Amino acid sequence: MAPGRGQPEPQPGDLIEIFRPMYQHWAIYVGDGYVVHLVPPSEVPNSGPGSIMSVTCNKAVVRKQLLREAVGNNEYRVNNIMDGKCRPRPVEDIVLNAEIQVGQTLPYSITSKNCEHFVTGLRYGKAKSQQVQTASTWLAVAGGVAAAAGVLLATTTSSRRRQQQ
Structure with a gap:
């Protein structure tokens, strides 16, 4: 697990982009080495292209785990992708809303309710x-x-x- 060269250490509320084979998985950093992310049943670090089977899932679980466990052997970076277009919500609100959802099973759709939608909704109040x-x-x-x-x-x-x- 390694961030890209020159990447800052994550801060609470930061979006974490994890580079899986063939797609990116997204999580939100909540502090103390932990992330919260929306995890379909097939999303397993280091599982290779098999994780792409999440396209068939319609439910996913909000999970809190150590960043290094969520990333596995993949690369990651801090990527607050919409900061230039949207104002982030207050960090305390982002983290609290993420933590409240841990353990919940939510609807999942690769096109409209995926892990990136989940974390951008937490950070910006807009799921994109x-x-x-x-x-x-x-x-x-x-x-x-x-x-x-x-x-x-x-x-x-x-x-x-x-x-x-």
Whole structure:
């Protein structure tokens, strides 16, 4: 477990981005070496691509654990991703609201109620996921490219048929 070079030590209320294979997991630092995070049943540190199975879950548990245990062998960084756009809530409120939810089972959705939504909701009062927004943008671009390719193929095929007639 190691933060990126030059990364500050986490402070209470900081968002922690954990780099798992193929995706990022998010937690919120609550002090004394602990984080609180939303954990679907398949989210296990060091489990590799198998953790991506969280896409099939509809419930997750709010867990408090040592940062080093949540991170496992993965890298992490402090990433208060929306600080430039949103004002963080008071640290005491962030930590208290995180601690109150420990042990609760909450609805989970990879697209609308994931671990990043959970921690940004705690820090900013607005549940957002940059990961989902980025994936949605890529899917929209890929869909547009596929549609354009389909139109081009249909046009080319139609043009060839006319030439053969």
